[in-house]
Amino acid sequence: MSTTTADTHGVSRTLWIDPSAGVAGDMLLAALLDLGASLEAVRAAVDAVIPGEVAIAVDEVSRAGLRARHVEVTGTAADPTHRAWPEVRTLLRSEPPAALMVFERLAVAEAAVHGVAVEDVHFHEVGAWDAIADVVGVCAALEDLGVTAVTSGPVALGSGHVETAHGRLPVPAPAVLELARGRDVLPGGPGERATPTGMALLAALADPGPMPAMRVEATGVGAGTRDTPGQANVVRAVLGTTGSSPTETLWLLETNVDDLDPRVWSGVLEALLAAGAADAWLTPIVMKKGRPAHTLSVLAPEQARDTLRAAVFDLTPTLGVRESPVARTALERAWRTVPVDGGSVRIKVGLRGGRVVSATPEFDDADALARARAVPVRRVLDEATAAARAAGLYPTAPWIPDDQDVPAQGGPSS
Incomplete structure (x- = not known):
């Protein structure tokens, strides 16, 4: 045995x-x-x-x-x-x-x-x-x-x-x-x-x-x-x-920036994601002479590497970009829409081996519905989580495909 x-x-x-x-x-x-x-x-x-x-x-x-x-x-x-x-x-x-x-x-x-x-x-x-x-x-x-x-x-x-x-x-x-x-x-x-x-x-x-x-x-x-x-x-x-799960090689582009108006960063991240980044984020750091700054990190597919490098130079005042290959293992993903009071919310489902690993309500959907209903967004998130569980979307549950499912592409938090 x-x-x-x-x-x-x-x-x-x-x-x-x-x-x-x-x-x-x-x-x-x-x-x-x-x-x-x-x-x-x-x-x-x-x-x-x-x-x-x-x-x-x-x-x-x-x-x-x-x-x-x-x-x-x-x-x-x-x-x-x-x-x-x-x-x-x-x-x-x-x-x-x-x-x-x-x-x-x-x-x-x-x-x-x-x-x-x-x-x-x-x-x-x-x-x-x-x-x-x-x-x-x-x-x-x-x-x-x-x-x-x-x-x-x-x-x-x-x-x-x-x-x-x-x-x-x-x-x-x-x-x-x-x-x-x-x-x-x-x-x-x-x-x-x-x-x-x-x-x-x-x-x-x-x-x-x-x-x-x-x-x-x-x-x-x-x-x-x-x-x-x-x-x-x-x-x-x-x-x-x-x-x-499938493993792919991506490029991590990074640079330290201490002289950009903090109000601009939101637009920088949105632009990098729109240009093809698998993910983009900021990490607060302290540079020489005690200056507060941010490390900008961009996860770039090979085919978008040059475009994203150019975008970092265009969008920030940095003088250089560090680059290194990284391996990413990603779950298979899909979107499924569940009904909640007053509308519906998309659930992003992570899958492995024919089983559900995670099921997360899409915040933008919940936020929009909460505004329309004039209720706290956490209430809609709780309702969407309960609806997802009732639909069989919870960890360890078998994945049963539906004709309305939409494949989810890699993106933020990849």
Whole structure:
């Protein structure tokens, strides 16, 4: 088993899940632990949500001749709790958004198949302590491994019937089929191959698709409880790196200026940005003889280097410009417009590995709308941030392109 750690140099860490023999929450958790996720981190995360309710044990097993890791989650209470969705939601509010996203998908699916309101959903096979442990454990393991993007192949669903708290149900279970909407599935042989918890984890966290191009770091194998002859009852997980965000070489043009009217600087910066600078800024400094001054810094693409150098000489009284090459690694970016009271605000979204890294309201849009509504601009910024989150634009959320999206070009703060 290989041990992995989160990368600190901008490399995107991608996980591909192979559920071609089926998927369950404990199987996926076992595969991530087999990859090298910390069992202590998983236990601590689960205990923070349902303290003292479960014990998590891990051992090595064989499934149809294939070595695998197996996780057993057991309740420690004499009478395990079966919780309703509102209670589970309250418990998960202290966790990263991923765990709450998974249970939201599960609650919506259960409500749809049983014809009840989401708030009235009671978790039996999937909610009590074991599903909470599986979901929180998987999310904690992904975080410990530093995973930034997850994809999953087709899921085997199985066939036949399964006994549940609602009676005998067909396989695939109704909630599983509800969660499988939009995904490729496989029949997968007799018996239950995909559980609602396993499908909810894939639906909320993994984009459907083949294994992406990547440098493989480690593989993990998580076992189900049954050992079925002829096909290993396992989930495989492959962890790899897909390279850093695109890096380009730019030129940093700098000069120290101590004899320019400070009122002029705003126009200088605007003119340099209009002339093609990737960014331009001022840094207050103290020069010889204690004179206050500014360092003008201009980030210039190669094709605009000569133009921007000439502009610095035209716009300031400097007698010289220093130049040095610099490397810039930039996130993929896009604009998306969200509605707020009285209008709309553009959100600048930073992306990496198919996930949202940042989502920032455009200040000029918020300022204009605040003036039109005669309210403080911070109120509009807060409303735009809330609208962006409601639209699925927050860190770690999967990026789902929209026909109205506009690519964002590099600019200030690049």
